[in-house]
Amino acid sequence: MNKEVDILVIGGGAAGFFSAIHAKATKPKASVVILEKSNKLLSKVLVSGGGRCNVSHNQPDLTELLKAYPRGKSLLKWVLRKWGVVNTVRWFESHHVSLKTEEDGRMFPSTNDSSTIANALLDAAQNLGIEIITGNGLESLRPHENEFMVQTKEFEFAAKSVIIACGGFPKIEQYHFISNLGIQIEPPVPSLFTFNIPDTQLHDLKGVSTPWGRVKVSGLDGWFEGPILITHWGLSGPAILKASAFLARELHSAAYKYTVLTDWTGMGEEAAREHYISYLLMHSARQISNANPFEFPRKLWEFLLDRAEIKPDKLCRDLSKSEKNKLLEVCVRSEYKANGKTTFKEEFVTAGGVALSEIDANTMQSKKIPNLYFAGEIIDMDGITGGYNFQAAWATGYIAGSSSVKR
Numbered sequence: 001m002n003k004e005v006d007i008l009v010i011g012g013g014a015a016g017f018f019s020a021i022h023a024k025a026t027k028p029k030a031s032v033v034i035l036e037k038s039n040k041l042l043s044k045v046l047v048s049g050g051g052r053c054n055v056s057h058n059q060p061d062l063t064e065l066l067k068a069y070p071r072g073k074s075l076l077k078w079v080l081r082k083w084g085v086v087n088t089v090r091w092f093e094s095h096h097v098s099l100k101t102e103e104d105g106r107m108f109p110s111t112n113d114s115s116t117i118a119n120a121l122l123d124a125a126q127n128l129g130i131e132i133i134t135g136n137g138l139e140s141l142r143p144h145e146n147e148f149m150v151q152t153k154e155f156e157f158a159a160k161s162v163i164i165a166c167g168g169f170p171k172i173e174q175y176h177f178i179s180n181l182g183i184q185i186e187p188p189v190p191s192l193f194t195f196n197i198p199d200t201q202l203h204d205l206k207g208v209s210t211p212w213g214r215v216k217v218s219g220l221d222g223w224f225e226g227p228i229l230i231t232h233w234g235l236s237g238p239a240i241l242k243a244s245a246f247l248a249r250e251l252h253s254a255a256y257k258y259t260v261l262t263d264w265t266g267m268g269e270e271a272a273r274e275h276y277i278s279y280l281l282m283h284s285a286r287q288i289s290n291a292n293p294f295e296f297p298r299k300l301w302e303f304l305l306d307r308a309e310i311k312p313d314k315l316c317r318d319l320s321k322s323e324k325n326k327l328l329e330v331c332v333r334s335e336y337k338a339n340g341k342t343t344f345k346e347e348f349v350t351a352g353g354v355a356l357s358e359i360d361a362n363t364m365q366s367k368k369i370p371n372l373y374f375a376g377e378i379i380d381m382d383g384i385t386g387g388y389n390f391q392a393a394w395a396t397g398y399i400a401g402s403s404s405v406k407r
């Protein structure tokens with residue numbers, strides 16, 4: 001069956017819905033269709049944030065906000081200026097969804113239920129008269145006489161503009177429908193994962209966490225800060241996820257085999273040493289197991305004492321210089337061999353996709369193919385965990401949608 005449409009949006013996820021809604025809201029007379037491959041709309045929105053949907057991150061300062069994106073900064077610095085966190089909050093409020101901010105800045109619907117977000121998007125699309133076709137994925141895309149021919153299982157569309165918002169894919173071949181048009185794709189690799197550490201003694205500490213630690217991958221730049229959680233397969237928590245995002249390409253190249261250095265104190269060696277030495281002097285008559293200068297969870301402190309080969313009943317004043325040094329070393333630079341990765345609450349994003357240099361940040365339009373737009377995770381941009389990925393999807397969706405109808 002043939003269909004003619006002004007704006008064809010590929011993908012019924014966060015970016016696709018936001019693109020379609022803003023296209024239709026900007027030009028109500030335009031015919032707008034969302035094409036979704038699966039039979040489910042907004043499936044990631046629904047499962048996101050553990051079923052609560054972490055919609056955005058309360059960071060009004062653009063410079064700070066951009067620090068949460070390992071890839072995509074050069075595009076997002078323009079995009080987030082046009083559609084920032086405040087715009088997201090206002091849009092949802094104007095669609096009867098109030099958002100709340102948690103202590104760490106993550107924003108959720110006040111209902112704590114991701115279906116509140118999905119329903120707001122579905123209602124907005126329905127009220128605007130956007131047509132939604134499910135179970136029909138784009139199979140081919142071909143520019144033809146100032147239009148695009150898009151083939152799906154059941155339809156052939158002739159569309160004046162196409163917005164590609166079909167998320168990230170694990171394999172480069174899945175981007176061929178875009179690269180065939182001469183558009184450069186950065187190879188996809190996974191981002192946001194936890195580190196598998198095959199160390200059964202560490203696994204025995206599962207559930208133990210430190211409120212603020214730092215991690216580094218040996219041989220690579222940067223320490224990554226935040227809470228660290230020990231799991232029954234290795235290390236997890238915000239500091240680890242941050243490292244996995246910023247080092248996504250390097251860790252992929254290393255086939256996920258590398259050495260992780262963990263600063264359980266989160267203080268850095270110099271500050272930790274200063275505190276540790278004076279603490280041991282002040283508590284010289286205590287057994288080291290009861291000293292615990294960094295107030296680690298008890299199980300973690302006992303584990304570190306064991307790693308430093310120090311008997312727990314030894315008095316602080318009886319520690320030799322080398323024992324003191326070794327204990328500090330395991331507190332600020334414990335080494336663990338990682339082998340493999342696991343997802344964190346099934347959350348992951350794709351690093352890679354449509355190269356930033358291919359997109360005009362003012363419109364989200366392809367620089368090579370007029371009237372072809374991109375939004376969301378299909379682009380080589382991704383954030384750390386905390387609501388940044390949806391914020392990028394809303395912002396790029398808004399710009400792609402509202403620009404697409406200004407033809």
Ligand SMILES: Cc1cc2nc3c(=O)[nH]c(=O)nc-3n(C[C@H](O)[C@H](O)[C@H](O)COP(=O)(O)OP(=O)(O)OC[C@H]3O[C@@H](n4cnc5c(N)ncnc54)[C@H](O)[C@@H]3O)c2cc1C
Pocket residue numbers: 010011012013014015016035036037038040041042043044045047048049050053054055056136137138139165166167168345346347348349375376377378386387388389390391393
């Ligand atoms: C479990 C999980 C939890 C997450 N939680 C959060 C969170 O709380 N906060 C946050 O900011 N980020 C979170 N993320 C990341 C966030 O979900 C994504 O960054 C975001 O969904 C990207 O939106 P998108 O619309 O670009 O892509 P997607 O949400 O992936 O949507 C793309 C849609 O396109 C469809 N599609 C694919 N190919 C085709 C085709 N050929 N034709 C038609 N349709 C097609 C797909 O079926 C899909 O429905 C989470 C991710 C996961 C996996």
